[in-house]
Amino acid sequence: MAEDVIRQRVEAWTKAIRAKDLEGVMSFYAPEIVSFDIVPPLRYAGADNKRRAWQEAFAGYAGPITYEARDLNISAQGDLAFAHSLNHVNGRLASGHINDLWLRWTACFRRIAGVWLVVHDHVSVPADLEHGQAAVNLKPRAP
């Protein structure tokens, strides 16, 4: 089933992130991806910009990265699919600070030449709009 294939793709992608394997990570994305990423800008397009974002992310970590997708929910039909999960990232930054963060992750897929590729992703933490703060200390509770 398409959902199973996509689940395996997500697992391979998280494994590539943990290995800081840039080519492995990039094989997940369509060339024309439109991304709403965790850090600014609001939006960027294209695999080159996605590659740059991952290069910067990997460079920011001094040692290993833990990255896991929890409660991964996938819907697929024909050549379209979408998925969402809560992703736990943990690692020591170059500054010494330990990043230990839960991200909301949404990915929209299109099957292109037989391969499920992410054409749109959205990664975030909630915001405290009144105080202009990013809510970086939240943990999952039952959905």
Add this chain to the structure above:
Amino acid sequence: MAEDVIRQRVEAWTKAIRAKDLEGVMSFYAPEIVSFDIVPPLRYAGADNKRRAWQEAFAGYAGPITYEARDLNISAQGDLAFAHSLNHVNGRLASGHINDLWLRWTACFRRIAGVWLVVHDHVSVPADLEHGQAAVNLKPRAP
């Protein structure tokens, strides 16, 4: 085409937001929606919680709300669809503060009994993870 129907649904939804028409807004969502919303928690599920979130949002504004979706991109196949846009919200809060914000908006739809309903949404601003800040002052540039 399904994309046209969904575009009309999104336009009706933004119109309902501007009118603070809670029932109109709620007619956009599936009962089992899983939401990654702009404000905490990380995730919530169910139309009752979505209704509460909109009630609180509407109550926070002292006067009219402007809400518009820019660069709305829609993909649909069979009974599945996904959409993303940059949404501009503007209004005066009860505190007197003017909220003037660009949000990233992703919605995943399923056609249920002939009606396109949002089964998952994700709304956010980017984060400055190093300083724990929400990036609330960004404006769109070319994608």
